[in-house]
Amino acid sequence: MKYSKLFGKTNKTAPEDEKIISNKLLYQAGFIRESTAGRYFFLPLGQIVQRKIMQVIKEEMDQTGSQEMVSPILHPLTLWQETNRDKSAGFELMKIEDRRGSEFALGGTAEEMFIDVVRKFQISYRDLPFNIYQFSTKFRDELRARGGLLRVREFIMKDAYSFHVDEEDFKKEYQLMSDTYTKIFKRLGLKTYIVESDNGYIGGDYCHEFVVESSVGESRFLMTEDGSYSAHEDVAIFTKEEMNLDEQLQSLKKVEAKRNNDMEAGANFHKKPLWQQIKDVMFVDEKNRFILAIIRGDYDVNEMKLKHIIKAEELRHASDEEIREIIHSEPGFISPVGIKQIISKDCELIIVADDSIRKIHNAYGGANEKYFDYLNINIDRDYQPDIESDIAMTQSGYSVENNKKLVEKRGIEVGNIFQLGYYYSNKMKDATFVDKNGKSQPYYMGCYGIGIGRTMAAVVEIHHDDKGIIWPEEIAPYKIHLLTLGKDLEVLKQAEMVYDKLCKENIEVLFDDRRDIMAGEKFADADLLGIPYRIVVSTKTLKLGGVEIKQRNSQEQKIIKMDQLIKLFN
């Protein structure tokens, strides 16, 4: 490719306020352009990289025996209704009606579609297992889309779905996919952490994210130093110690407490440790249920865990007015003690206690009345939670199994694998296979996704310097960035010959053939574009009987002869 003919040239400046380095570099180097927020054009250079990423994924998926196919982008809405996901994923699911009145979803994932195509066949145990996948455009109706390719509304995803006779068979595939993903990302130049995570609206019992560590990533996860445990903050657990269970239960006491509303104020006022205080957080869910979450005073409530336990789609904090007028309590002074007796008649209240609460005796906290606190609050005796579970947010420094300390990391989620089990096959009609005894059985499933654009952005986040991108060879848009110095006609002629020779040998080369551009600008563009090898033809190199070669990620330059060059890349 000649640079003069390339559509999508470099740009000296990035969009204003662009903080994400991958977006800045991919923009400046002419790989992508935004259409509307969260929807991107992949320009010719970007599309080459996108294709190479997909090729690596395809090779590794095919290697495992997975089979590529493709489903329509518009999913009949009836399918999403069959699994009830039209509602649960409703907030980010885009819907469209055609002029005959048929409704469709613009899928974010395609579980229903793949089951729908599989059930068009009479599958028997002999046909199982299989793993079918596609590369296809996915849609997310995100309210916020920032960060270039890291958070978008439309993107190409490799999504795979596997079908099994039972869990045991599935587990082999889950491991195989996990290993395959590690291999794929390694080929793409990415070291990934495999992080236990929340399944979101996909369903199923467990799943893992593949995360590239990066400060701009949206995934916050916690791991032990030895990597034996790593989990997304949404699901990460930690060891909650027994605090003062040897202490005798004291009798409940209501005391005046002219203090501020915050936790520290309570601890200071009563001169007791923060952990002994009960933190009371009042939420409201989408069905207008009130949820009182209580937890040890120095812990925080993990809303994702809480949502799962009470099976809520959405949670918000109750307002001061709601706390006063519906709960008849007082902001900053809420207490589980006696609260069910004072709430409005038609108000549904669920008390959810973190299991840390049971490891404390004689806690203190509000008394549902302004400027009054209870001392010596004890679970069971003074109040009964409706649910007891882990609803705590794990933090850096907490410990997990065998007293190993957790460290907080941030990262970019580039892929994920999900156990689906019977989640879909139990909900969808005829999602079955015929077993050895001729009986219909639901199949056991898994699904496996990789976001292509986000992977590309992650590569740039990891592989760049202050001058530009440094593409790993496997997915670089070209192997060689050829350029000339000066306006000497002989140099230009020789460079054209080098270019023709490389093309003839099918060695991928971008030739900066611009004549009116200074050497400095050409070098800067080469660094920005990040092609692995820079080849310079100049009067000097011709005198030395060859071309100058330099790797993007090294300072070393040397002269090599033309036939050596060809050999190097063949």
Place this chain on the structure above:
Amino acid sequence: MKYSKLFGKTNKTAPEDEKIISNKLLYQAGFIRESTAGRYFFLPLGQIVQRKIMQVIKEEMDQTGSQEMVSPILHPLTLWQETNRDKSAGFELMKIEDRRGSEFALGGTAEEMFIDVVRKFQISYRDLPFNIYQFSTKFRDELRARGGLLRVREFIMKDAYSFHVDEEDFKKEYQLMSDTYTKIFKRLGLKTYIVESDNGYIGGDYCHEFVVESSVGESRFLMTEDGSYSAHEDVAIFTKEEMNLDEQLQSLKKVEAKRNNDMEAGANFHKKPLWQQIKDVMFVDEKNRFILAIIRGDYDVNEMKLKHIIKAEELRHASDEEIREIIHSEPGFISPVGIKQIISKDCELIIVADDSIRKIHNAYGGANEKYFDYLNINIDRDYQPDIESDIAMTQSGYSVENNKKLVEKRGIEVGNIFQLGYYYSNKMKDATFVDKNGKSQPYYMGCYGIGIGRTMAAVVEIHHDDKGIIWPEEIAPYKIHLLTLGKDLEVLKQAEMVYDKLCKENIEVLFDDRRDIMAGEKFADADLLGIPYRIVVSTKTLKLGGVEIKQRNSQEQKIIKMDQLIKLFN
């Protein structure tokens, strides 16, 4: 690939009432499945073929210097508003709103999108010309979707857009694309006719369809035997002879005519030739304008030509009531003579005369009154059309240039190329480049499309027999269909070895490894799938020291040795 593991097995029966052979075979052979009407899954075998077709197209496009990129699927509706296509293409354009209220079109083509990305760059004459293309899913909100992949609502299209400093430069690209398309289709096993056609809602002045001759095609076109002229019925012209211009003009005469409403009745009643009668057809367009089309009695009106001339989006025949109550004429007795004097006051009527009318003297026809006709109607003297033009439908047997006879053909439109000129760059802001003098100029454009699924269906329409598909080698899902006969363990062992060897040599092979299937069924499946080479391993072939090879499109079978086999495919 082992057949036992393949997702998407063969089926002995096709969907009921399936008349399109490509749909029947692609269904039975397990290449495609319908999701909802007009939206298809490409199963693993179908996806391999789809990929190979795209690969051929990509290779040939890249060869011309065209550059692949990709645009979002959701187009901001504002772009379509900029060119007014949100209305003109409205009837098949799908629209969607996101939850922030932004509107998008699910594009059928992407002219606006590509201009929108190009105008994000400051293009100068030095950057031109370039041709950028994508493979992307396109949507058409068709009311009817039948015929398998031939008429769908969602499909992958290769769409290319070229940008030029002027018409002269564009014309070179148009020719290059035309030649490239011929080459592409030839590699895919398709002989295409290049047919002048209507530009539909794309705009521009001229365009050509690439048509594969087939009785199931929706494109009706006319061509001379020598191929010097070929045009879609929407635009095909023919020579209209002067009939009786040497005849003296006779005076207009109104006569009683108790006849039926049809043209033959008129000719019989007056005992005059059909061609001398005026055919009057009354239409109504989407703006409620009435259009009276008049033409020689033995010709038919071409509604597409008529629509273009009067710049209407839609036409329908006026009802009998409208003709009586608004036009104050009589169905079957309409006449251009005096019609503007009798119509309702607020009625807009446009009289459009085919140019054949001027080649007749003393025509006869209705008199805007039941059972009355005029004789000796003559243009200019008795009535003045608002527009005179070619609005005739060309038929088989008519002649064109140098008296060459036209033959009617039907075919499948697999690709098309469009001159766009300044159609878009004049409508869209900043669709300009900087010329040599530093002045902003609109660029001159063309666009070029190929429907992938339809091309695949066309290949099957052309390449099949009564047993199944016969894939051209270039796009066959596999090169070799390997199968075993009998249950002899040695045969199975040898076949596995053959399979492993072929895989190791990267020779694409589908191995029918089923043990409980009779030879007849395996052969039938092989014929149905249509893979070019069938290799049989059996007790007999082992005795003869090799394998049996047979081409799908030949009856000849022969035994070859394993190393010969490898050589044959390397």
